[in-house]
Amino acid sequence: MARPTQARLDLGALKHNVSVARKLAPHSKLMAVVKANAYGHGAATIAGALQSHADAFAVASLEEAAVLRDAGITLPILLLEGLFEACELAVAAQLDVWLSIDNEQQLQWLEKAVLPAPLTCWLKVDTGMNRLGAAPANALHYYQRLMATPNAADNVVTYTHFASADDVHNEQTSQQIAVFDGLTFSAARSAANSAALLAWPLAHYDWVRPGYMLYGHSPMAQDHPNAQTLQPVMALTSAVIALRNVAVGESVGYGGTWVAQRPSVIATVTIGYGDGYPREAPNGTPVLVKGQRAALAGRVSMDMITVDVTDLEHVQRGAEVVLWGAGLPLGEVARWANTIGYELTTRMPQRTPRVIVNA
Numbered sequence: 001m002a003r004p005t006q007a008r009l010d011l012g013a014l015k016h017n018v019s020v021a022r023k024l025a026p027h028s029k030l031m032a033v034v035k036a037n038a039y040g041h042g043a044a045t046i047a048g049a050l051q052s053h054a055d056a057f058a059v060a061s062l063e064e065a066a067v068l069r070d071a072g073i074t075l076p077i078l079l080l081e082g083l084f085e086a087c088e089l090a091v092a093a094q095l096d097v098w099l100s101i102d103n104e105q106q107l108q109w110l111e112k113a114v115l116p117a118p119l120t121c122w123l124k125v126d127t128g129m130n131r132l133g134a135a136p137a138n139a140l141h142y143y144q145r146l147m148a149t150p151n152a153a154d155n156v157v158t159y160t161h162f163a164s165a166d167d168v169h170n171e172q173t174s175q176q177i178a179v180f181d182g183l184t185f186s187a188a189r190s191a192a193n194s195a196a197l198l199a200w201p202l203a204h205y206d207w208v209r210p211g212y213m214l215y216g217h218s219p220m221a222q223d224h225p226n227a228q229t230l231q232p233v234m235a236l237t238s239a240v241i242a243l244r245n246v247a248v249g250e251s252v253g254y255g256g257t258w259v260a261q262r263p264s265v266i267a268t269v270t271i272g273y274g275d276g277y278p279r280e281a282p283n284g285t286p287v288l289v290k291g292q293r294a295a296l297a298g299r300v301s302m303d304m305i306t307v308d309v310t311d312l313e314h315v316q317r318g319a320e321v322v323l324w325g326a327g328l329p330l331g332e333v334a335r336w337a338n339t340i341g342y343e344l345t346t347r348m349p350q351r352t353p354r355v356i357v358n359a
């Protein structure tokens with residue numbers, strides 16, 4: 001029998017989550033963000049499943065765009081950081097991608113290029129994130145230059161990105177919307193990531209750009225009604241491969257960080273940080289064993305974890321274990337591990353087989 005560790009991908013859940021996004025922003029086009037290998041799920045799989053459900057895709061680099069084109073994706077693909085070198089323009093034209101224009105240099109590369117056909121450009125405006133994009137005071141000038149160069153198509157989209165949309169009480173989002181609304185030229189607009197799509201209807205504009213919510217998770221700092229029906233796409237699963245009794249005072253795992261306070265039953269599960277389970281997960285982190293909650297006991301190893309199943313009945317070798325998925329939200333595990341769900345799926349290594357269900 002093969003090692004039972006898997007990242008199961010429920011493509012039915014993915015399509016359901018897109019329909020949730022569509023219903024919340026019915027007047028906006030939908031750009032599905034599939035950067036970083038679709039947040040670790042597998043870019044070709046996710047984009048392939050969304051090909052007839054999204055209006056465009058977004059990635060972080062030309063290399064990521066090439067993966068999608070190689071997989072037969074024909075929808076538009078936006079490069080969220082634009083180009084890093086002038087020489088990428090030829091490949092960008094060949095792959096027929098959309099360019100983000102963030103700065104003077106990228107604009108000059110475009111103006112000076114000789115291209116077979118104009119490229120669609122998204123002009124990024126920095127409304128307060130202070131990371132990328134033209135200053136609002138320069139945006140009109142950039143827009144006029146894009147309209148003037150024959151290398152940019154006429155359908156320029158102006159866009160911005162929110163720093164704090166996951167917190168409905170944070171005033172920064174309203175401030176960013178006000179700056180964005182203050183731009184005077186009449187290009188199409190885009191601002192909303194998942195959080196703004198879920199919680200800031202004023203920010204939907206012409207294009208929404210959800211990523212995280214499509215994978216079935218809420219980015220919101222507080223529970224939000226619009227996020228309640230999202231369904232997790234990835235379930236990280238494994239199985240018990242050994243069981244042992246541990247006496248009071250004995251320790252479990254590297255460093256002996258967990259010590260039995262009572263006669264205990266410890267289940268060894270074949271999954272570890274080499275499979276994308278976070279090493280930072282401390283003793284007590286919840287794990288589902290045969291659908292019942294149990295707690296991590298001992299440090300996460302590369303290939304194994306150990307779980308206290310003393311209070312569970314009928315746990316045997318082969319019992320199914322869920323590390324996150326239905327019944328155990330990714331975000332809950334991420335909080336235990338002092339990170340966010342985005343990071344947990346995104347750093348899922350190649351070794352973990354992606355198994356598609358509900359194709």
Ligand SMILES: *Cc1c(COP(=O)(O)O)cnc(C)c1O
Binds near residue numbers: 035193211219
């Ligand atoms: C990653 C990204 C998104 C998607 O963000 P989520 O929080 O995953 O929805 C949208 N826009 C830009 C510019 C991004 O970099």
